[in-house]
Amino acid sequence: MTGKIVILTGAGLSAESGLGTFRDEDGLWAKHKIEDVATPEGFARNPSLVHDFYNARRRQSAGAAPNAAHEALARLQQYWPGEVILVTQNVDGLHESAGGEAVHMHGTLAGALCAACGHRWTAPETMLPEDPCPACAAPATRPDVVWFGEIPYHMDEIAEHLQDCAIFAAIGTSGQVYPAAGFVVEAALAGAETVELNLERTEVSRAFTRHCMGKATEVVPPWVD
């Protein structure tokens, strides 16, 4: 196969595994203010509020199982080793639980990060603001996720893949958060075929040449197989 398949995934992929999305009416942002729980300023203002938010999501995601869409994407990676790049905005570990491998551009709930020295380690189930960093002992433990206003992870690696992809697909993402929402334009400019698989049309639907509308567990397996 000439040229990779790059697949961007969002919260809609994990919705049928019982993990709330962000923007649906009963979504995460309906219950929490972004500026309070997903910005460095919010963390500086009230770290225990932020830890409560991520501790609850860590517990919820620990109890969740991958669905047929995660499994189909893991199968596709097995079919074409090294040719299928999953780039996820999700901080859950369901791609990996399904046997897949994903580039976590917004971090992961399973990781802890020291805001003082940058040391990383595996997150305990429950994180507390006073938890000391195992490297520098500073009480500056934060979830290893990318907040609004922060630079996403692995951007150079992702940019490389987008320059050399034959097919770019986006699954279960509303196309409202950048730079992820702009990847389809970069891939199309590099000559990629583009397909959107989503429950409904999104902010960036017009940037895609093809569309598969429906639930991820219903549209992803037939698209893969």
Ligand SMILES: CC(C)NC(=O)[C@H](Cc1c[nH]c2ccccc12)NC(=O)[C@H](CCCC/N=C(/NCCC(=O)O)S[C@H]1O[C@H](COP(=O)(O)OP(=O)(O)OC[C@H]2O[C@@H](n3cnc4c(N)ncnc43)[C@H](O)[C@@H]2O)[C@@H](O)[C@H]1O)NC(=O)OCc1ccccc1
């Ligand atoms: C709100 C938005 C306007 N703001 C931004 O985009 C900002 C600012 C900004 C930057 N550039 C811009 C340009 C224009 C405007 C604004 C900006 N971006 C940033 O701050 C980013 C950092 C953003 C990351 C923030 N962290 C998250 N998450 C981690 C934490 C956490 O998870 O708690 S974002 C978080 O929200 C986003 C949620 O979006 P989705 O995953 O799409 O979920 P959503 O609920 O919205 O949609 C779900 C979709 O699924 C569908 N669906 C539902 N069920 C199903 C189903 N069953 N099957 C299929 N589909 C389904 C629904 O219909 C829906 O369409 C995800 O990215 C998720 O990770 N940083 C940055 O830009 O740094 C500089 C830079 C840029 C480039 C290079 C270098 C430096």
